[in-house]
Amino acid sequence: MATRLSVNIITNYVPFRHYSQFHQIMRKIPHVHNSHKYFIIPSVFGTNSLAKKNLFPANQQSQAYFTTPTHDSEKSSPTPLQTQPTNYSPKAWLLPGSGRRQIRVTKDGKLSWDDYFWLRVRRRNTERALTIPSTLLGLGMSTTYVFTRELDPTPILGQDPTVIYGLSVLLCFFSGLLIGPVIGSGVWKLFHRHEVKMMEERDREFYAHIKKNRADPSLHSIRNPAPDYYGEKIKSVAEYRKWLRKQREFLRKGTFHIGEEE
Incomplete structure (x- = not known):
């Protein structure tokens, strides 16, 4: 069975700054240079001149992908970047x-x-x-x-x-x-x-x-300080999950007095 090569382009993850560099790399992939069945996202290159050219219409950006079939008679099926457009x-x-x-x-x-x-x-x-x-x-x-x-x-x-x-x-x-x-x-x-x-x-x-998931600040003590009450240190989704774990740990220690001397 013929295999299919699908390559996804994700904005800011492709380290090519100029079209010439990108085109040289694409020439090395089989059937890409001849078929030209790939799209170009202007923001990948980071240049205003390319961004002004309508190389990638706005209504197609929800399906940012390109596919290169290994057989000319085989129809290409797109591989979207995300499940939801x-x-x-x-x-x-x-x-x-x-x-x-x-x-x-x-x-x-x-x-x-x-x-x-x-x-x-x-x-x-x-x-x-x-x-x-x-x-x-x-x-x-x-x-x-x-x-x-x-x-x-x-x-x-x-x-x-x-x-x-x-x-x-x-x-x-x-x-x-x-x-x-x-x-x-x-x-x-x-x-x-x-x-x-x-x-x-x-x-x-x-x-x-933040207001819904933060622990009761009345449980604050020297041995159990309240962690980031306003969530100001959260910079990503992963850090938000860490913040939730710290809130649960703070609540557990404050409720059961874990780590405090008798």
């Missing part, structure tokens, strides 16, 4: 250095959980990255104002002026520290306008899962 949202432009990725959307218009956590991590990284300059800006502006101003020995609100100026510098420092994540979130939304609503919907679902 998925669509792709418009290309998400991320901040420089953070990478690009085609976001998968389920039939009901929701982000897949893998893509949700992927975007969630990058959103947090953007917020943290912009927290540093905003904090330094607030600290620098306040210290510049204090050191360039002539010190008046007159008490301010009944306190020494140096104390008031020092508190003002600290206030500007913490203000920049708090404003940074807000600015970072706004910048992230600017670069991910197509995914904002889907992310907000997934955020509500995710925090509902």
